[in-house]
Amino acid sequence: MSCLELKDLYDGFRDPKVIKSFQKLIALEATKLLKPINIMEVCGGHTHTIMKYGLTQLLPNNINFIHGPGCPVCIMPKERIDHAYTLAMQDDVILLTLGDMIKVPGSHGSLQDARSRGADVRYLYSPMDALKVAEENPDKKIIFFAIGFETTTPMTAALMDSVIKRNIKNIFFHINHVTVPEAMELLVEGRDDTHCIDAFIGPAHVSVISGAKIYEIFPKKYHIPVVVSGFEPVDVMESIYMIVKQFNEGRSDLEVQYKRLVSYEGNLKAQGLIHHYFEKVDLFKWRGIGRIPNSALRLRDEFAALNAEVIYKNILSYEEINNHKLCICGDILRGLAKPHDCTVFGTACKPTSPLGSCMISSEGACAAYYKYGNLL
Amino acid sequence: MNKTINLAQGNGGEENAELISKIFYQHFKNDILEKCEDAAIIDGGRLAFTTDSFTVSPLFFDGGDIGKLSICGTCNDLAMMGAKPAYMTCAVIVEEGFEIADLETIVVSMKKELEINGAIIVCGDTKVVPRGSVDKIFINTTGIGVVQKEGISSSSVSQADTIVISNQIGRHGATIFANREGMKFSSALQSDCTSLWPLVEKLLAEDIAITAMRDATRGGVAAVLNEWAKQSNVCIEVNEESLPVSDEVRGICEILGFEAYNLANEGTFVLAVKSDDAKKVVDILQSFEEAHHAAIIGQVTHQYDGRVILLSAWGSKRFMDLPTGELLPRIC
């Protein structure tokens, strides 16, 4: 990261003038809408942007948001977190994972708790950093607890590639990668007349890898508009405008607002790498949602020697653990309820003591409402 | 609370506050302690008294080292109560194998900082412990200061006050993060670690009507403002655009998903001053190099008592919340 101008990352995409002019354009288009529309932002990153920048406060009330399931940390079921915990507590193991994951509570506590009880748990910025940890600790087993959507999967695959090519013997993988379109389809199939998803804002980072093509099915099969959007407030406002226009023009198309990086085909090399190592299966229940066909990736059998789930199968349990009874995350993710409708929101359930998935990562809907207040 | 201590309980945020109130305040309870000020006011209001322990990795960072930090930190807590730092103690726990040359460098930078504050170390303690018992070196300093202006307190902020910040925010936290992770930026990102007494002395000399002052250390500006809002039962409204943040800090926040107002500072403080004086305060502060970016950042209302609100440039608003948990980089 030598001469990167960090300003370039956000400059221009938070310009108050541009945001206000989109606000006006949307308001104008929205007066022509025949009925109110529900837009689902699939990705937690968008939920975060919408709440943080207070974008709902800028919209007319015939445009409503449903906060989608796209937060890889939030959807991780307790069984899987328990796996991470169990593995971390092994004497000769160093467990590596990404960011927020170490905060998520399982049945015995979080990875943070495991660490305070003596486990060696570390978080990485890039999966490739695992190589260094492995080199510095030749007598330890390094287990990478891999999480994330299509965005992070190629990095896991690339790490795996290096491990195999360099014949590194002490890195293993516990794979929890999931895929976005399958979850979206399940939610669309599950809607009824009163609670429909009328349009999607598609996640940008996922689409950089997979290409916009993965969303084609929604306009084609379900006549639902999709706009793939960037994460800055200007991006999201423009995407909302594009969606409202589609309605008024009677279209349902797949459009890309985030043209800076997203193409139709995506990154074919990364897709090839993923396909080489992983196959699509129904591996576990999404927390708050349940089972979704073909929504997870599994390490192919040829690579079983690297698979921590295989190596440690005797100590890992697959019994499903139910979500907290009072938690209505499932309803929130389907657009049937908002965080405020939950009886324990902000009282028994807070970011410091989350009961359900939507409160866990800062990108979950409940966490974003708690943190930013959803002020009107 | 958990059965064992975890790192989040030292973050200066909610968990930290819970640990302190449920364990320490619970047992040590007394009127002075419960005021929760930066420094305790004792001896009938004449003296300010405070202590702080320092552990930082890396020990030498861009813009300072643990020695400078250990004097600035304690002296700044005194200065924030309107007290001139006078007498200090220095206790060091050092790990077997630590380089003597490094120790001396640290002590020399302590001395330099003492001079800036006009304070002296009058007693101390040194413990050497076996390798692995501490991470290199821990320093504790305790300080006594002589109160120059009475009545500065975080529970008397009112609608008559305007909120001022002394400089760009988040620089210490961002620097430590970048140094620790070996991130190299082309820019000159430096900790703001500095002694604040000279600035406070000048403000007092100009007879500024200061209601509250606090250096925004762990937990950042958000922690200070939230505490004031709670203790004074007011709503503090901050204009997001007026918060001074350097490009470097903003960039690090972008990459890692942090908020600059949650990051630690070691030489930047927040003031609540009577609104008529606000402009003058900014002018005085800006005459110091270490407060070049001083700015008015907000006002006090009763819109949401006990909370801090951020107003965006496009007319929306949100809470400015306390940080929770360990500061972790976001993953996607």
Ligand code: SF4
């Ligand atoms: S507030 Fe907590 S318990 Fe309620 S729905 Fe959200 S995550 Fe679930």
